[in-house]
Amino acid sequence: MSLPRIAVDAMGGDEGVRVMIDGAAEARRRHDRFKFLLVGDETRIKKALDDHPNMRGASEILHCDDVIGGDELPSRAIRRAKTTSMGLAVNAVKQGDAGAAVSAGNTGALMAMSKLALRTMPGIDRPALAAVMPTLEEHDVIMLDLGANTEADARNLVQFAIMGAAYSRILTGFDRPRVRLLNIGTEEIKGTEALRDAAAQLQEATGLEMRFDGFVESDKINRGEVDVVVTDGFSGNIALKAIEGTARFVTDLLRSAFTSSLRSKIGFLVSRPATELLKHHLDPNNHNGAVFLGLNGVVVKSHGSANAAGVANAVAVAARLLENELTQRITADMEELQKAVAAASADAGEEAGASA
Structure with a gap:
């Protein structure tokens, strides 16, 4: 079964493009249904892909050479959401060009961009x-x-x-x-x-x-x-x-x-x-x-120092959440909570009326 493709911020993380592409390729070897939108410097991505023929037909490259720094403030990073690899990976989820985004970059910036682009789910x-x-x-x-x-x-x-x-x-x-x-x-x-x-x-x-x-x-x-x-x-x-x-x-x-x-x-x-x-x-x-969790889309944060196996695991997490419809499950549970709250309020009102 094919899955919506996963947008990978190839420029994030301590090790850069090479380890992100190696990790994506390892994930694809484990599960050949994975497809990718690789966001970052096209020249460097293509060079990294030379070692992974299994990725050729499963990947599209979105060129971008602007990167969010590891110590960059989220408030500043947000202003460059439309020009950076991290921002474009998240935006691909918003636009429906990818089902999930994976980045090993700045955590605060990734959260800020994701929340701004995808917004929180109803009830969250x-x-x-x-x-x-x-x-x-x-x-x-x-x-x-x-x-x-x-x-x-x-x-x-x-x-x-x-x-x-x-x-x-x-x-x-x-x-x-x-x-x-x-x-x-x-x-x-x-x-x-x-x-x-x-x-x-x-x-x-x-x-x-x-x-x-x-x-x-x-x-x-x-x-x-x-x-x-x-x-x-x-x-x-x-x-x-x-x-x-x-x-x-x-x-x-x-x-x-x-x-x-x-x-x-x-x-x-x-x-x-x-x-x-x-x-x-x-x-x-x-x-x-x-x-x-709680966004209208799946965003996974890989550890900045992760090796290829670690990146592959992060990609697998994103795919698993897509496959098992995480956002739909949360929506259903929130609806159940609202019913419980409404029932509790009704019972409290009845008790108050009886006491009066």
Whole structure:
């Protein structure tokens, strides 16, 4: 089955054109139904394509040699949305020339351009950045928001939960993924008023395709006990960086320990299969591809330092969301939430009338 083509910002990321084209080509080798709109410097893209004959009939090039810098302010980047590779890739989704956009460029600029061009879906106040992280179980956990919104009220958190659950159903295949709000404790009295209000609303909305399990603390995020972790972008970004830093710390600590003496080196050789498995599990390239949820279109953010395999995974995420109609699922869930809110309001009105 052919899919709508995916617009790839070939100029974004730390490694530039070569790794983006290598990644797209690897994704096409895995799934030959992928087709691409490659946005960037035509000369450099064509040179990179010389190594990938499988891309020739599946790609179109949209020339652009203007690039958004990694440290460029979103407010400034927006002004160049019509002349940069990132902006043109996102605009291709808006115009219907592509089904999704993938970029490894400046995250803030990509969010700002995507929100301006695609707008938020009906019923969604703010888009959220969602990413996949490994757990001790076979399935991964989705966490959002990871930086798109530094603050979030109860209404935002409920919407994030709905969007995250829709993504999780696609990722895991679970009919009712387990959703929890990130908090400083699991007791109902813990946390901010926004967290407690969001929890109350999610508990009342029993018709949603999710299982709300209350609160979760940060040390349980990767245990495999939850499928979707919901929080504001400030707390989410801190938690994500702490988890990534801990993973690097453990990896570096093991490397240092295994090279400290001859006995340690022998021990490394014996335990190498286990350490290689750990390295694979913690490699961010194997979980690459954060998604801007809540927009009228699919936009995937690849890590700036991703290698070809990581870019291929980001492309695969975009394709999977297109194939499984993510935006339609979120729309249906939001309609269900509105029904629950209306029913709750009606019941409250009846109780007030009876009391009077």
